[in-house]
Amino acid sequence: MELLKQRIRRDGIVKGNDVLKVDGFLNHQMDVALFEEIGREFLRRFEGCGVNKILTIEASGIGIACITAQSFHCPVVFAKKSQTKNIAGQVYSTKVESFTHGRVYDVMVSRQYLGPEDTVLIIDDFLANGAALEGLIHLVEQAGARLAGAGVVIEKAFQPGGGRIRARGIRVEALARIKSMSEEKGVEFAD
Amino acid sequence: MELLKQRIRRDGIVKGNDVLKVDGFLNHQMDVALFEEIGREFLRRFEGCGVNKILTIEASGIGIACITAQSFHCPVVFAKKSQTKNIAGQVYSTKVESFTHGRVYDVMVSRQYLGPEDTVLIIDDFLANGAALEGLIHLVEQAGARLAGAGVVIEKAFQPGGGRIRARGIRVEALARIKSMSEEKGVEFAD
Numbered sequence: 001m002e003l004l005k006q007r008i009r010r011d012g013i014v015k016g017n018d019v020l021k022v023d024g025f026l027n028h029q030m031d032v033a034l035f036e037e038i039g040r041e042f043l044r045r046f047e048g049c050g051v052n053k054i055l056t057i058e059a060s061g062i063g064i065a066c067i068t069a070q071s072f073h074c075p076v077v078f079a080k081k082s083q084t085k086n087i088a089g090q091v092y093s094t095k096v097e098s099f100t101h102g103r104v105y106d107v108m109v110s111r112q113y114l115g116p117e118d119t120v121l122i123i124d125d126f127l128a129n130g131a132a133l134e135g136l137i138h139l140v141e142q143a144g145a146r147l148a149g150a151g152v153v154i155e156k157a158f159q160p161g162g163g164r165i166r167a168r169g170i171r172v173e174a175l176a177r178i179k180s181m182s183e184e185k186g187v188e189f190a191d
Numbered sequence: 192m193e194l195l196k197q198r199i200r201r202d203g204i205v206k207g208n209d210v211l212k213v214d215g216f217l218n219h220q221m222d223v224a225l226f227e228e229i230g231r232e233f234l235r236r237f238e239g240c241g242v243n244k245i246l247t248i249e250a251s252g253i254g255i256a257c258i259t260a261q262s263f264h265c266p267v268v269f270a271k272k273s274q275t276k277n278i279a280g281q282v283y284s285t286k287v288e289s290f291t292h293g294r295v296y297d298v299m300v301s302r303q304y305l306g307p308e309d310t311v312l313i314i315d316d317f318l319a320n321g322a323a324l325e326g327l328i329h330l331v332e333q334a335g336a337r338l339a340g341a342g343v344v345i346e347k348a349f350q351p352g353g354g355r356i357r358a359r360g361i362r363v364e365a366l367a368r369i370k371s372m373s374e375e376k377g378v379e380f381a382d
Contacts, residue, residue, distance in 0.1 A: 029304040030267045032260045058250035063267065066254040069223045076221045113220040
């Protein structure tokens with residue numbers, strides 16, 4: 001998605017060789033006009049897949065998921081990083097390791113909002129190590145729902161998550177795939 | 192907002208005398224078509240106030256804020272519940288007590304995304320004790336920004352937050368104000 005790559009080149013800030021800060025438009029301040037273009041692009045890629053529910057994870061996936069859901073005319077469910085006690089049996093849950101925050105979260109979705117009747121598109125802002133995405137896939141599996149695939153805005157293609165998940169036969173669409181990056185040379189895209 | 196009140200009556204679940212679960216359409220599963228109506232109603236109430244930025248707090252405010260921002264044609268900034276170490280001076284920060292989760296969060300916004308040039312509309316899903324809203328107001332004050340007011344989807348008018356904040360001269364618009372509720376009688380609205 002050319003518009004997105006241009007925006008990453010213009011406003012993304014590379015720290016070291018593996019941190020890309022896109023705080024200015026994607027995951028702290030959010031450019032909703034850009035999100036509308038992102039949502040339309042996800043629809044273009046997943047149109048006709050029968051998606052009736054979008055699944056994301058708090059917090060930074062929620063805005064992108066909601067605006068994408070407008071294109072799909074379906075609701076969003078966001079997986080919660082659990083802080084409150086949940087009564088066993090009422091939720092699907094899994095563990096997700098956050099490399100950014102150096103901890104493991106319990107992540108859960110109420111059984112009421114995901115089930116065998118659903119065809120799910122997973123949406124998230126970043127794909128790197130793949131932990132969050134694998135957690136969401138695990139929730140979809142627990143629900144017995146059909147998985148149409150996953151749409152991520154930015155994939156760090158030099159990290160192993162995308163390759164590992166695609167090797168399972170799961171469709172993963174990334175709107176910008178980064179091959180490498182450095183403070184000196186900036187971002188190099190994979191395609 | 193009549194459509195919202197109908198939805199609360201139909202799908203809201205009252206627990207005890209002070210918990211209203213609206214998980215099915217507002218803050219776990221999210222009905223984005225309803226959010227579009229909510230966004231248009233916030234625009235109707237705050238049109239002409241010069242709003243150029245919407246501020247919310249993770250996680251459940253983000254979806255409503257993003258779709259409301261489409262009506263205002265402005266970006267959203269969401270305050271983060273701080274988990275990573277922040278370098279002093281780069282962020283505005285405040286403390287917010289969560290009654291639901293029984294803990295106090297550090298909440299922060301990068302100084303880059305809020306400043307004296309901004310006219311801010313705060314958006315959140317619930318107003319009850321007012322702790323989250325007061326935290327967001329404190330961030331706006333630190334930034335030296337102008338505060339147009341706050342728009343909340345549901346106000347528990349029997350709890351003290353709304354009254355206390357309005358007494359400071361701050362405009363607070365709630366789309367559904369609940370006077371009282373109980374498991375037997377359901378929800379009674381204030382207007």
